[in-house]
Amino acid sequence: xxxxxxxxxRKAKRHLKGEYTIWFTTVGADLTPQPRPVWFxxxxxxxxxxxxxxxxxxxxLKRHPRVALHFNTDxxxxxDVIVFLGRAQIVSDASPAHEISAYFxxxxxxxxxxxxxxxxxxxxxxxxxxxxxxxxxxx
Numbered sequence: 758x759x760x761x762x763x764x765x766x767r768k769a770k771r772h773l774k775g776e777y778t779i780w781f782t783t784v785g786a787d788l789t790p791q792p793r794p795v796w797f798x799x800x801x802x803x804x805x806x807x808x809x810x811x812x813x814x815x816x817x818l819k820r821h822p823r824v825a826l827h828f829n830t831d832x833x834x835x836x837d838v839i840v841f842l843g844r845a846q847i848v849s850d851a852s853p854a855h856e857i858s859a860y861f862x863x864x865x866x867x868x869x870x871x872x873x874x875x876x877x878x879x880x881x882x883x884x885x886x887x888x889x890x891x892x893x894x895x896x
Contacts, residue, residue, distance in 0.1 A: 758802060759841070759893045769839045769893055772828045773799040777863075781806065781888075782825040783817035783845070790825075791817060796867065797826075798859045803889045804841075807854045807882040815884055818845040824888060843890035851885030854878060 761770045782792040793814065795806045804826060808815055818824060826841045855861050855868075855875030868878045 759890050765839075765893060765895055768837045769841075769895070772837065772839050776828050777867075778829075779804070780827050780829070781814065782827075783814045784821040784823070785813070785817055786820065788821075796860075796864050798857070798863060800859070803887050804843075805848075805851075805857070805860065806886045806888070807860075807879075808884045808886055809882055810884050812884075815847070815886070818886065819847070822846060826888060826890070838895040840894050841888075841890040842892040842894070843888050845886055845888045848885040848887045851887075853880075854882055854885075 759769070760766050777796070778794040779797045780792050781795045781797075782790050785791045791813065795808075797804050797806045799805075822844045824843060824845045826843070828837070828839050830836050830838055851857075853876075854864075855878060861868075861875060865875075868875060871878065873881065
């Protein structure tokens with residue numbers, strides 16, 4: 758369980774509420790880290806993302822469920838380094854993305870920008886992945 762009462766925890770919580778994407782890093786078959794930006798929501802004590810079934814990240818996490826997530830930093834003001842380490846799992850009984858109000862509200866415009874209806878998006882990105890963080894680090 759992540760302690761959001763520490764200084765680093767409070768910074769992380771601010772990013773969880775305000776960031777649009779997060780970098781999700783899995784480990785490939787050759788044990789090389791494979792980072793990619795993903796859409797996410799924070800639900801209680803875990804991240805929820807959606808993926809296309811054929812995406813490499815899905816195969817990666819089936820072999821190596823230990824993952825990392827981190828936010829961007831920039832040189833114009835926000836230089837917080839926030840890294841979550843944790844375990845990922847496929848959630849077979851999750852609702853479709855567009856039926857999860859927090860996810861749909863956050864990404865309604867992004868889905869439209871992909872020229873997809875909410876239902877099309879949910880059919881294309883049909884694999885729900887839940888990441889439970891076990892450690893927070895950063896500065």
